Amino acid sequence: MEMQELKTLLSELVQIRSDGQNEAAVCDRIEACFTGLPVEVRRYPHGPGRDSMVITLPGRDRSRALCLVGHLDTVPVPDAPLWQRDPFGGAFDGAYLHGRGAVDMKGGAAAMVAAALAFLREGVLPPLDLRLCFTADEETSGMGVCLLRDEGAFAGAVAAVICEPTGLRPGSCEKGCLWLEVEALGLSSHGSRPELGVNAIDGVTAFAAGLHAALDSGETHPLLGRTTVSLTTLSGGVKTNVIPDAASATLDIRTLPGLKSGDVLARADQVVRALEAQQPGLKLSLRVQNDRPSVAADPDSPFALAVGEALAACGLPGGEKGLYFYTDASQFIPQTGLPFVILGPGDDALCHKRDERVSLEEVAAAADCYRALIASL
Secondary structure, eight states: OOOOOOEEEEEEEESSSSSSSOOHHHHHHHHHHHTTTTOOOEEOOOOOEEEEEEEOOOEEEEEEEEEEEEOOOOOOTTEEEEESTTTTSSSSSSSEESSSTIIIIIIHHHHHHHHHHHHHHHTTOOOEEEEOOOEETTTTTTTHHHHHTTTTTTTTTTEEEEOSSSOOOEEEEOOEEEEEEEEEEOEEEETTTTTGGGGGHHHHHHHHHHHHHHOOOOOTTTTTTEEEEEEEEEEOOSSSTESEEEEEEEEEEETTTTHHHHHHHHHHHHHHHHHHHHHOOOOOEEEEEEEEEEEEOTTSSSHHHHHHHHHHHHHOOOOEEEEOOOOOGGGOOOOOOOEEEEEOOOOOTTSSSSEEEEEEHHHHHHHHHHHHHHHHH
């Protein structure tokens, strides 16, 4: 794609508001790029306005495929008046394309399209099938990638590239994510007589502290740091002078490779039992809101070496990277065992932040890198 065409595509993708809705319109815009070209398009509807999509560019060897994976949804914009530019304006300042989703991850989606069009417009068949897998709902439940997985979109694939923002450094691993809700029931009493009640808020905060201690093994991963437990919401109480008899909280737990959610939940149950034994009358219950396992690739695999060679061929420095956040990889890599890399344009520090932006040059460089990697397989 010419730079102007790439800018127009990315700007128009950002202008389509897809914060938990309307991914079908993003699919429409992407599909239009391939009108009249020899590709296979399959849409996966999830409900009104919500589609995922796979566009397949046939290769010379149709028994193999490389999957490029990118999500079409974004997080909401609760602070639009505070942005320097319209978050859905798709403005370009000569270097950066601005707006919600520019980094996370419509920049990566545009690079996927540009890489495929490069083969098609030059009339060159890639050595294997190229599947562009565009998913809905990555920011919430991952229903898009789960449906693609269950419908066989990754069958016959030799590897996958998850085109999330990494500053074009190869991401070889990502933390797991477990969102845990804890509810506490206690006993109310007058605020002046706390000994006559059972404070439910104390119960949930004690649980959070206990779980943090139970998971703090001291282990540090060279790319991902430590397992973390963060108390992110807390609700309870009716009045200042009433000991609360009910409370709830949520915890965001980010795990290192090797620590499974079942292990976390087993330790959480141990903390619950210990607290209930220490405080008669306290009842704690747990509910999992989100469960994404950590994933890690073999940095010495043939595919990882091919990624490094493609980066070098494009003049990019490489340098292995770990991701603290989860991606669609968590919903299909454990089931398929595919070699993978997380590699895309943009600074992940700008994800979900005000004044999100991505370098157009970096989006173009991502497309060149994807094309070089595809050609090498």
